[in-house]
Amino acid sequence: MPDRVSPVARIYLDHNATTPLHPAVADRMVAALAQDFGNPSSLHHFGQRAKAVVDQARSAVAALIGADASEIIFTSGGTESDNLAIRGAWEALERTPRRHLISSAIEHEAVLNTLKALAKRGAETALLPVGDEGIVSPDALRAALRDDTALVSVMHANNEIGTVQPIAELSQIARERGALVHADAVQSAGKIPVNVKVLGVDMLSISAHKFYGPKGIGAIWIRRGLRLLPTLTGGKQERGRRAGTENVPGIVGMGVAAEIALAKMAEESARVATLRDRLEAGILAAVSGTVLNGARVPRVSNTTNISFDRVEAESLLIALDLDGIAVSTGSACSSGTLEPSHVLKAMGFPAHRTQNSIRFSLGASNTQADVDRVIAVLPEIVEKLRHLTRTPVRA
Amino acid sequence: MRIVVAMSGGVDSSVAAGLLVEQGHDVIGLSMQLYDHSGGESFGSCCTLDDLYDARRVADAIGIPHYIMNFERQFQETVVSNFVREYAAGRTPLPCAHCNSDLKFATLLDRARGLDAERVATGHYARVDRSPEGHWLLRRSTDPEKDQSYFLASLTQAQLARASFPVGGLSKTHVRAHAHRLGLQVADKADSQEICFVPDGDYASFVSRHEPAVTRAGSIVNGHGHALGTHSGVHRFTVGQRKGLGLSGPSPLYVLKIEAESGRVTVGPRAALERTTLTASGLNWIAGDAPRDWQPASAQIRHRHAAAPGQVRATASDGAEFVFEEPQFAVAPGQAVVFYNGDLVIGGGWID
Numbered sequence: 001m002p003d004r005v006s007p008v009a010r011i012y013l014d015h016n017a018t019t020p021l022h023p024a025v026a027d028r029m030v031a032a033l034a035q036d037f038g039n040p041s042s043l044h045h046f047g048q049r050a051k052a053v054v055d056q057a058r059s060a061v062a063a064l065i066g067a068d069a070s071e072i073i074f075t076s077g078g079t080e081s082d083n084l085a086i087r088g089a090w091e092a093l094e095r096t097p098r099r100h101l102i103s104s105a106i107e108h109e110a111v112l113n114t115l116k117a118l119a120k121r122g123a124e125t126a127l128l129p130v131g132d133e134g135i136v137s138p139d140a141l142r143a144a145l146r147d148d149t150a151l152v153s154v155m156h157a158n159n160e161i162g163t164v165q166p167i168a169e170l171s172q173i174a175r176e177r178g179a180l181v182h183a184d185a186v187q188s189a190g191k192i193p194v195n196v197k198v199l200g201v202d203m204l205s206i207s208a209h210k211f212y213g214p215k216g217i218g219a220i221w222i223r224r225g226l227r228l229l230p231t232l233t234g235g236k237q238e239r240g241r242r243a244g245t246e247n248v249p250g251i252v253g254m255g256v257a258a259e260i261a262l263a264k265m266a267e268e269s270a271r272v273a274t275l276r277d278r279l280e281a282g283i284l285a286a287v288s289g290t291v292l293n294g295a296r297v298p299r300v301s302n303t304t305n306i307s308f309d310r311v312e313a314e315s316l317l318i319a320l321d322l323d324g325i326a327v328s329t330g331s332a333c334s335s336g337t338l339e340p341s342h343v344l345k346a347m348g349f350p351a352h353r354t355q356n357s358i359r360f361s362l363g364a365s366n367t368q369a370d371v372d373r374v375i376a377v378l379p380e381i382v383e384k385l386r387h388l389t390r391t392p393v394r395a
Numbered sequence: 396m397r398i399v400v401a402m403s404g405g406v407d408s409s410v411a412a413g414l415l416v417e418q419g420h421d422v423i424g425l426s427m428q429l430y431d432h433s434g435g436e437s438f439g440s441c442c443t444l445d446d447l448y449d450a451r452r453v454a455d456a457i458g459i460p461h462y463i464m465n466f467e468r469q470f471q472e473t474v475v476s477n478f479v480r481e482y483a484a485g486r487t488p489l490p491c492a493h494c495n496s497d498l499k500f501a502t503l504l505d506r507a508r509g510l511d512a513e514r515v516a517t518g519h520y521a522r523v524d525r526s527p528e529g530h531w532l533l534r535r536s537t538d539p540e541k542d543q544s545y546f547l548a549s550l551t552q553a554q555l556a557r558a559s560f561p562v563g564g565l566s567k568t569h570v571r572a573h574a575h576r577l578g579l580q581v582a583d584k585a586d587s588q589e590i591c592f593v594p595d596g597d598y599a600s601f602v603s604r605h606e607p608a609v610t611r612a613g614s615i616v617n618g619h620g621h622a623l624g625t626h627s628g629v630h631r632f633t634v635g636q637r638k639g640l641g642l643s644g645p646s647p648l649y650v651l652k653i654e655a656e657s658g659r660v661t662v663g664p665r666a667a668l669e670r671t672t673l674t675a676s677g678l679n680w681i682a683g684d685a686p687r688d689w690q691p692a693s694a695q696i697r698h699r700h701a702a703a704p705g706q707v708r709a710t711a712s713d714g715a716e717f718v719f720e721e722p723q724f725a726v727a728p729g730q731a732v733v734f735y736n737g738d739l740v741i742g743g744g745w746i747d
Contacts, residue, residue, distance in 0.1 A: 315509050318462050322423070322510060339465075385509045392505045 010324045011370045015210075015302060015363030016159050016187060017328055022212040022364075025256045029214060032252040040246050041237065050248050057255025064258040065185070065204060066195035067221050073238045074219050074251050078186035079110040080231070081205035081220035082153075084242065085182040086114045088228030089151045089203070090123060098150035102179070104128045104136045104165070105346035106158050111184055112342075115153075128154070132347050134163040134294035141173050149179040156199070157188035160343040160359055161294030162303025164188065171200030180226070186210055186218075190261035191300045192269060196221055203228075208250070212364065213257030217250030272362050273301035275371050279360060280304040282375035287382050293344055293357055302362040307344075307353045311385045316358060319381045325374055329358050397421040398559060399507035400516045401499055402453065402461070404446030406581045407518025409453040410570045411561040413577040415516060416457050423512060424454040424461040427503060429470040430592060449581050456579055464506060466498060473497040475592065479605045482598070482630035485653030486729025489546070490590055495519075496549035504557055516559035519543045523555050523563075531555035533681050535738040538566040545695055548733040548743025549679050602630045613658025615640065618651070618667060629655050635668055635725020649725070669722035675732045675744035678713045682741045685709035692734040692741055694719070696726055707734045707741065715744055 012020075021029075036053045038046030055069070062069040075081045090101065101118065103111055105127045115125045128140045136154055145152075152174040157164050171181045182203040185194050190211025196204055203226070207218040222228060222241065234243030284290050289309030308316060313329045320327055329341065344354040360374075400412040402424045415422045426447050447463060454461030474494045481488035504515045520536035521544040531552050535542040550558065562570050574582035589596045603610050615624040624642050626632070631639065636650040640662060649668050652661040673696070678685065686709050693702035694717045705719040717732065726746060733743040 312506075314464055315506055318464075319510055321462075322460070384511075388505050388509045392501065 010326065011373060012365055013325065013327045013360045013362060013370075013374070016162075016359065016361035018209045018215065019212045019363055020365065021214060021253070022257060022260055024260060025213055025253045028256045029249045029253040032249045036248055036252065038248075040248065041235065050246075053255075054246055054248060054251050057251045057258075060255040060259045060262075061206075061219050062221075064189060064194070064262050065206065065221055066197055067204075068224070070239075071221055071224055072219050073222060073241045074217065074246060074254075075242055076216055076247070077209070077218040078108075078184065078205050078207035079218075081186075081207070081218050082108070082110040082182075082184055083114050084220055084228065084231050085203040085205060085222075086111065086151065086153055087118065087231050089180050089182070089226075090118055091229035092227045093150045094229075096150075097148050098179075099124055100146050100149040101125045101151050101153070102128065102141065102144050102149055102174075103153045104130065104155070106130055106134060106136075106160075106343045107153070107155055108159060108184060108186070111153055111155070130346055132294075132349070134158060134161045134343065134347050135298075136165050136170065138166060138169045138173055141170050145174065145177045145179065147177065149174070149177060151180045151182060153182040153184065155187070156183045156185040156194065156204075157192070157300045158294075158343060159187045160341055160357075161305040162187070162299040162361075163294050164192070164298040164300065167199045167201065175200070188300060190258070190265070191302060193265065196223075202226055208254035208257055211257050211261040214250050214253040217247055217254045219254070268364065269301045272366070275366055275368060276302055276304055276360075276362050278368065279362070279371045279374060280306070282371065283360075283378060286375055286379050291353070293347070293349070293353070303359065304361075305344075305357055305359045307349075307357045308382055309352070309356065310389060311356055311382055312389075313356050313358055315385050316356075316382065319385065320378075323377055323381065325377070327358050327360050396514070397423065397510070397512040398514045398516050399423050399425050399503070399510065399512040400459075401503060401518075402426050402450040403518070403587075404449035404453070404581065404584075405518060405587065406574050406579070406584050407520070407562050407570060407586075409450070409518070409579050409581050410573045410577070411516050411518045411559075412453065412459060413457045413573065413579065414561045415559070416459060422457075422459045423507075423510065424450065424459050425503070425507070426450045426461070426463045427466045427470075427498070428463050429466055429474075431467065449584070453579050453581060457577060464503070466502060469498060469502050470494075470592075473501075475605065479602050481729045482602045483606050483609045483655060484729075485629045485632075485655035487633040487727040488729050489731050490592075491546045492549055492731050495547055496551075496554070500550055500554040500558060504554065508557075514557045514559045516561055518562055519547060519560050520567075521547050521560045521563045523558050523560060530683070531681070533740040534563075535735070535740075536560075536563045536565075541567050544740055545698055545731060545733050545743075548681065548731060548740050549677075550681070551679065552681075555681070599628070599631045603628060606630075611658055613660060615642065615660045615662055617648075618661065618663045623648075623662065626658075626660060629653050629658055629660060632660050634727035653728075665724065668724045670724075670726045671719050671722050673717050673719075673726050673732060674710070674747045675715045675717070676713060676747055678709065678715050678742055678744035680709070680742035682736065682739055685715075686741075689718075692717075692736055695733045695735065696723065696730060696746065702733075702735050713744070715742070 036050050038050035040051040040054050058072050059069045062072050101123050119125050126144045128136050154165050167183050174181045181201045183201045184205045186207045189206040202223045204221040209215040232243045291307050293305040340354040398420050402408045451461050474490050477493050478488045478490045507515050520541040522534040535544045593601045609630045610628045614622045632650045648662040651663045689706040689708045692707040693704045695702040703719050707717045709715050728746050730746050732746050734741040
């Protein structure tokens with residue numbers, strides 16, 4: 001389909017949804033597709049070659065999260081990693097008294113729906129509430145923990161509002177009661193420093209396409225010696241934890257992306273934070289009836305989530321897209337339309353705030369010019385939409 | 396101009412969009428999500444996940460952006476609740492007409508204007524044009540078999556001014572030919588026949604699910620008031636209905652009258668169904684001012700009804716009365732009556 005807006009003119013502000021491939025990642029993947037085609041499990045030269053590039057990538061991914069390469073398992077993405085962590089831990093503890101699972105009300109659906117599925121099989125689940133700041137409180141965890149709690153799963157950074165959860169503290173509290181700890185770090189890895197030792201977790205999920213790697217590849221870090229039942233059974237790949245011939249080009253891409261992300265993290269994080277702050281302040285000042293959702297700190301550097309009074313988020317999203325500006329909101333449902341944000345609902349906001357929120361998530365391609373253009377066009381777009389809800393064609 | 400096309404995933408709205416693109420307009424494809432798809436199964440005969448998929452593929456084929464807007468709440472409030480209420484009141488609703496006037500050319504039109512679009516186009520078989528004085532007129536489509544002007548007679552001047560019916564001047568055969576020419580995968584897709592939100596056409600179950608109180612038993616009586624049987628809810632009946640009465644007799648019996656309050660359904664022979672007059676309310680006079688004096692016109696009282704000739708006159712406030720030249724069968728309260736002068740819609744209202 002030909003692009004009606006000049007590609008040069010489009011502004012992408014949805015990096016939390018996905019990121020474009022870094023050119024070096026693309027180059028290296030193309031080379032791997034052509035040259036490193038062997039099955040890593042094969043004995044011969046071709047297998048060894050494939051295995052070698054997989055190992056290189058594994059080291060790079062481990063370095064990104066302060067882990068040992070031997071503890072990195074490659075998966076098809078963040079969702080599979082979350083499933084493996086939660087289902088794997090629960091099933092491994094099946095014959096023990098530990099049947100209780102704790103998570104938070106603001107988790108990604110990959111965690112929430114997995115918990116729901118396990119609840120149908122007899123798991124007892126609890127979701128820790130959050131306040132209007134969008135941060136899980138350690139006291140809430142203390143209160144929810146039971147002697148039969150098997151696992152606590154709390155995301156490191158929230159995908160909608162960007163707030164960073166106090167994982168280190170939560171881990172310590174959970175361990176004291178003998179529960180395992182999993183953190184979904186899909187939105188934090190590559191953006192802010194993530195160190196599995198500092199966080200004190202037992203498992204961690206990450207996803208390549210959030211830090212300029214390809215889609216369809218992610219990883220789970222599993223503390224050495226931790227027993228999980230695999231979700232994908234078959235061959236003995238990935239130390240018997242995840243069957244299936246490895247997605248070599250994907251893994252190679254993830255490794256390169258991890259390397260680049262680690263090297264540029266401090267500088268890029270600071271650059272993006274400046275842009276995000278400028279965008280946020282600009283919108284809040286230029287458009288009336290706007291409010292920021294969630295705490296300003298601690299937050300990943302690229303995200304701002306703002307509610308627009310008396311405007312349907314859906315209409316605003318489409319109007320911005322027609323103007324070449326790509327943003328998002330809430331969560332998509334199967335048909336492609338929007339549902340009110342469960343994260344904002346959990347923060348206790350009323351419908352007119354949860355249904356009128358827009359997430360702006362910046363990234364490598366964004367410049368100050370992008371930010372200034374958005375600030376310049378938003379007020380008029382919003383005003384037009386507000387005006388029309390006041391003067392409908394047919395009352 | 397920028398035009399929003401309401402895309403159902405069917406061949407008519409798909410071709411409408413394609414033709415507008417060929418005419419050089421700035422077209423945006425929009426599908427309305429009317430009910431929750433999370434269950435995954437097909438809800439009704441239209442606008443399922445498969446239909447949204449078809450709409451998306453068509454949009455890509457003709458090179459336009461495609462969005463889906465969530466109108467679940469508005470659909471419930473305007474179309475579904477009216478549908479349930481009418482059946483509960485012993486009337487026969489026409490949800491498609493309400494969808495057009497209260498959703499497609501209201502809520503959707505407002506959203507379209509918010510996106511700087513000047514019009515909403517649909518795949519309806521109908522035509523809009525303008526009188527020399529600048530008055531908007533609604534006409535039947537050129538394909539008499541497919542004409543849907545009956546469902547659009549509630550549109551006001553403000554709405555007609557912003558409506559576009561690109562296939563209204565084409566025959567169905569012609570439309571499918573265009574679809575093939577444009578390379579659209581929906582070219583041979585079957586038309587949806589049922590009310591879009593009622594799975595398998597089981598209106599009674601739909602209504603009782605939404606309003607359990609309708610399943611109140613009542614009696615079926617003849618013209619003299621003698622009880623002939625019982626029923627389990629007035630919503631199961633429509634005037635002129637012959638099947639499903641649960642009665643046997645020497646000659647066929649038809650529903651003549653439905654009284655929701657008492658729950659009484661009156662039945663009688665076909666001859667008793669004949670009516671030579673009707674009154675209507677909620678009139679929307681389109682072609683001109685409300686006719687104070689009797690004027691010749693034809694009246695269509697059902698979707699599948701050949702408009703019958705007679706005389707029409709406006710009555711106090713927003714009413715009308717019509718006298719048929721020949722008696723008509725099954726004049727059902729709640730249905731739309733649309734008055735025509737040839738192919739021109741004079742106005743439409745709701746049968747009392």
